[in-house]
Amino acid sequence: MTSLGKKYVMAVTGLILVGFVIGHMIGNLQMFLHPDWINAYAYKLQNLPYGLLWVVRLVLFAAVVAHIVTALLLVIENRRARPRGYSVDKPIQATFASRTMRYSGVILLAFIVFHILHFTTQHVHPEFRDLYRPLEGVQTMHGAYDLLEATGKNNVHDVYSMVAIGFSPQYWYVSLFYVIAMGLLFLHLSHGISSMFQSIGLRNHTWRVRLDRAALVISIALFIGFASIPVAGLLGILPYQDMVQGAHHMHPAP
Template structure:
């Protein structure tokens, strides 16, 4: 539980940092997405496999935990009360359960794109992806991938048509689909709760804390959870409020 959780927390943090590029020029996230999709040596699938294993392991251990714990108390108390357990700690199974469906929806929404098949058609041209690494490199950090794949599969052209992730996200979260945004924001709230207990619990389960570090780690967990929430939730909020607008309107595609 703790080990798979650790992997997932790492992923969540990285994913959030990547997403926050939405607040920069659209080329940042578009190039980032393009290059993630075109990682050399099949690294994309390596990462995807690791994530899948982590999620599956997390879910299986969670289900086993719930079942075992259920068996350990076949007869429930009639009077119920709580002493110091946080709301987050008592609702891990529920937040986790909802997050599982969120992940599936999220993948269908933006990765497989079968919620909005038209997203597949969003396209934008990126200038100077390869070759001289000219203009783009000065704006994004992703030029580093070019060195990796200078002789790889990138086309030699000066400009490249790539999937317009920026607009996809902006449209996906646009006021038209406000309910999607709301679902995302709520889910991120649940994720925040889940992490609040999950991160500090992870250290406890791995035995990596003591009386001194207990409070510190609890606070660190709290800060990470809040940062993750703000980081992720800011994007749908920005799209809803018009701070982020698609560069390729969806209508143009049709």
């Protein structure tokens, strides 16, 4: 693969991943509404028809693998191309974010592995698997009652309590880790999104300035949107947090 080809792979896989994080952040902000919102939403996603959930997971997994392998290939290629014997090999115009892409990337990968064990497979807190709650009939965008009707039950996995307990003050170090990881996500994306635009061919100066600014705005919005949840959990100010404290095993699994 040519080095331009590799940069395209970085840009396209990066775009898929940025698209996912924007959607995921918006979905997560439902933590600031009634629990029915995020619970009905999660229920809908987990019961998507035609195995679509696994299609999405597969696409995301393939994008992450391709993004990392191509990044490694680019590092090797750059190392080969670098003239030997220079005592000073620091790029002159590189920003802090661009010089630290590989470190922020590696820590983000570790974060994603932890995050999946935390909230998706729930290996970190197996008791999260027993959190169920009936939908209370709050009008959300997600319906979910149509799907539930077919099961004859009204209990759904209580994602709201899972997240509120996962970020409760007793696990302050978990919230701290999330906020640090979101800081690294900000760093990674503030450079990543702007180089994505460049790889796709938007190199015109005026546009570069504008797109760099857009990259910064998107990265800041993602940082605030994501970090607000562990921070609110840590401060105990999620709207229904008092209701879930000590409420483990409140509703038995169906």
